[in-house]
Amino acid sequence: MRYALLAYSNFEARGQRTDAEQRRINAGIAEVLARPNVSGWLRLHDADSATTVRHEQGKTLLTDGPFVDSKDFLGGFILVEADSLDDALAVADELQQLHGTQAIEVRPVLEEPLTDA
Numbered sequence: 001m002r003y004a005l006l007a008y009s010n011f012e013a014r015g016q017r018t019d020a021e022q023r024r025i026n027a028g029i030a031e032v033l034a035r036p037n038v039s040g041w042l043r044l045h046d047a048d049s050a051t052t053v054r055h056e057q058g059k060t061l062l063t064d065g066p067f068v069d070s071k072d073f074l075g076g077f078i079l080v081e082a083d084s085l086d087d088a089l090a091v092a093d094e095l096q097q098l099h100g101t102q103a104i105e106v107r108p109v110l111e112e113p114l115t116d117a
Contacts, residue, residue: 002039002081002109003088005095009075028098032091037081047073079109 017025033041052063078095082088085106092104 001083002079002111003085004107004109005078005080005088005092006105006107007075007077007095007099008103008105009073009099025098029095032095033078038078038091039081040079041076043076044074 029041032038050064054061054063078091080088080091082091085108088106092106096104
């Protein structure tokens with residue numbers, strides 16, 4: 001089964017790392033990404049680059065920035081192939097230990113095709 005590891009960062013903590021700390025983190029992430037059960041990694045620009053699309057009263061509304069006002073933002077996600085949730089959680093735990101300031105949400109990927117309703 002595939003799992004998405006959604007990596008959340010904190011606005012206040014993201015700029016407080018030294019260059020040496022960031023190199024250590026990057027090296028650890030590179031090791032995880034090189035594994036055969038890791039199929040992809042997508043990093044996102046900061047949340048202030050987002051545009052939120054909503055539909056209200058028959059009109060499309062566009063809002064600059066994220067929809068939720070929060071100190072935490074989704075920074076990207078990694079896709080892993082794992083035999084169980086425990087295996088996916090082990091990868092998330094390893095990544096969490098590298099970053100320390102970020103939360104990682106683990107969610108199964110829905111592999112079912114869309115059906116006519």
